[in-house]
Amino acid sequence: MNICCIIPVYNSQKTIEAVVEGARRFIRHIVVIDDGSTDDTALLAEKAGAHVLQVTKNRGKGNALHVGFRYARTNQFDAVITLDADLQHDPFDIPAIIEKYATEKSNIVSGNRLHDSEKIPRVRCVPNRLGIFLFSRMIGQTIYDSQCGFRLYDRQVMDTITIVRDGFDAESDILLRAGKRGYRIGFVPIKTIYSEGRKSGSFYRPVRDTFHICTVYLKNLFWKDR
Numbered sequence: 001m002n003i004c005c006i007i008p009v010y011n012s013q014k015t016i017e018a019v020v021e022g023a024r025r026f027i028r029h030i031v032v033i034d035d036g037s038t039d040d041t042a043l044l045a046e047k048a049g050a051h052v053l054q055v056t057k058n059r060g061k062g063n064a065l066h067v068g069f070r071y072a073r074t075n076q077f078d079a080v081i082t083l084d085a086d087l088q089h090d091p092f093d094i095p096a097i098i099e100k101y102a103t104e105k106s107n108i109v110s111g112n113r114l115h116d117s118e119k120i121p122r123v124r125c126v127p128n129r130l131g132i133f134l135f136s137r138m139i140g141q142t143i144y145d146s147q148c149g150f151r152l153y154d155r156q157v158m159d160t161i162t163i164v165r166d167g168f169d170a171e172s173d174i175l176l177r178a179g180k181r182g183y184r185i186g187f188v189p190i191k192t193i194y195s196e197g198r199k200s201g202s203f204y205r206p207v208r209d210t211f212h213i214c215t216v217y218l219k220n221l222f223w224k225d226r
Contacts, residue, residue: 002078003098003152004029006071007050008064012085013039019083020048022091026098027081031071033064041085061149062170066163069153079154089150093190097152106186107157108178111150113192131172139179144187146172157183169215 005027009016016032023030032045036058045052053067065082072080081097083089093111100109114132131146149171157178165173179185 001098001102002076003027003081004031004072004075004077005081005083005094006031006033006065006068007045007083007085008033008035008061008068009037009041009045009085010035010058011037011039011041013037013041013044015087016041016045016085017048019085019087019089019091020045020050023081023083023094024049025091026094029077031068032085033068035059035061035064060166060170061168062163062165062173065170069158069163073155073158077155079152080158081150081152083150088193090191090193093150093188096188096190097150100186100188101152101154104186105184107154107183108175109152109186109188110145110175111148111190112144112187113148113190114145135172135176135179138176139185141179141185143175143179143185146175148190150190 005023007016007019007023007030009032012019020030020032030050032042032050032052034042034045034052034054036055042052042054053071055064055067068080068082079101081094083091083094089111097109097111100106114129132143135143135146147168149168151171153174157174160181161174161177163170163174175185
């Protein structure tokens with residue numbers, strides 16, 4: 001299978017080398033989407049062996065994914081794996097995601113952190129569980145983790161679902177719209193990493209981004225797919 005790895009980044013110079021080096025153990029072609037960083041993220045990503053696409057102004061994770069999907073389609077990749085740059089996704093879980101895709105042919109394979117929910121901060125876990133309930137009811141498939149950004153998307157998803165959200169809510173929007181189209185969504189247990197004793201590298205804003213995800217749900221509930 002011809003798969004590339006897409007890593008959206010913004011000011012992630014402390015962690016990007018480790019993420020790229022870890023991903024390169026399993027995937028040859030690593031694409032870092034530098035979303036307007038003002039530090040040495042792009043330089044360090046290239047040093048670690050990634051192909052870097054730079055966005056001049058910070059626009060958000062959804063836009064970075066849009067850039068990455070466009071690159072993958074232009075270069076004829078069969079699928080992409082997306083993971084975050086803050087070390088909350090372990091690249092060593094990549095083989096399990098690829099194996100799930102190879103054996104079940106799901107259009108999307110997502111990591112599932114909720115099997116070990118005690119490690120997830122409550123401010124992140126509660127909205128996720130609400131999303132699991134609502135998303136599952138809307139699309140008629142069981143969703144085990146509605147917000148995990150560690151995913152595989154196949155070419156059919158990239159070809160038919162245009163990313164229209166710029167922020168973290170883009171991933172929820174893709175999941176809902178793919179489910180409404182009847183695309184198969186699979187899940188794989190992955191490591192749950194929320195390290196104590198250090199400031200998280202995540203730029204997720206619990207109140208604001210959860211509100212945006214709720215807005216995405218309501219739009220998908222009342223608006224036709226686009």
